[in-house]
Amino acid sequence: MSKVEDARKFYARLMTINAASPDPRLEAVFASVPREDFLGPGPWTVVAGDSRIETPSADPSHIYQNVLVALDVDKGINNGEPMLHAMWLAKVGPKPGEAVTHIGAGTGYYSALLARLVEPGGRVTAFELDADLAARARTNLARYGNVEVIHGDAVVSPLPPSDILYVNAGVVAPPAPWLKALKPGGRLIFPWRPSETVGIAVLVTRQDGGFVCRPFMGSWFIPCVGASAAGPVAKIPTRARAARTRSIWLSENKAPDRTATAVFGDVWFSSRAIRGKN
Structure with a gap:
């Protein structure tokens, strides 16, 4: 085994243990997809807090750790934090044969991981x-x-009918067409950024009774163009109210009521839990 393969194997183990994934395929996928193939030629620029440092060389072993690697320094776009994505992938649980829509694919690294996780028979549409x-x-x-x-x-x-929507750009609310694109039992995972001070990762599952919503960790991504600004009549939540959200509704199906934790046009969030089977 080469030095790089050894580093990748350890990285895969570290990412998936931290994510506490019940799916053994996740570690195998992290170990088999070369991250360096999606970063351009090294040395690479690593983002560390408000600073940036360059790897000592183009040895890929340097990027097999939980570091942000810059893709476009001027635009503030990076390859993403692998440990966060490992947790997201464990949470959303891609299965063989499923259709995934990846929004904010960057240079494709996490699209590749998703593609491997839905084999055989599954497909990824990467925007x-x-x-x-x-x-x-x-x-x-x-x-x-x-x-x-x-x-x-x-x-x-238009988005294809999807078992999973995997979103890597912050939105004040998921656009209604995203929710409608979910198949029964489909999952939407996205960075909810209803204000500049609130950033929460959210998992939405489409059930017979509606869209179950579970905020599960803090999360910050660059804003999603066209879906990151609240309108003048929006109801913007505090972090505490956002964390209490348990369902999402389309205003065309149900008008916002006293349980609303946030309202953004044709989509609103509620503290009411949805009960029932998928």
Whole structure:
């Protein structure tokens, strides 16, 4: 085993133990997908707090740890924190045969992990708004036959029916078409950023009775273009109210009521739990 393979194997073990995933495939996938294939040539710029440092060399062993690697320094776009994504992947639980829509795919690293997790029979549709990143993702993912990269705006573009929506850009609320794209039992995981002071990762599951909503950890991503600004009549939650949210509703199906923790146009959040089977 080479030094890089050894580093990748240890990295995969570290990520998945921290995520407490019940799926043994997650470790195998982290160990098999080369992160360096999605970062461009090294040395690489690592984001550390408000500072940036360059890896000592182009040895990929440097990026097999829980570090943010810059993709576009000027735009503040990075490859994402692997440990956070390991926790998200464990939470959303991709299964073989499922259809995934990845919104904010960057250069494709986490799209590749998703693609491996839904094999055999599953597919990933990866949206990326930035033209350069989308082109890089298309090249990086060419070997993954079950991924389609779309350079486009997922806020306004039609989404395919999906078992999973995996969103990597902060939104004040998921657009109504995202919720409607979920199949029965489908899961939406996204960074909820209803204000500049509130950032929470949320898992939404479509059940017969509606959309179950579970905030589960703090989370900060760059804003999602077209879905990151609240309107003038929005009801914006405090962090405590956001954390009490247990369901999401489409205003066309149910008007906001006294249980509303947040209201953003045609989507609102409620402290009311939904009971019932998928």
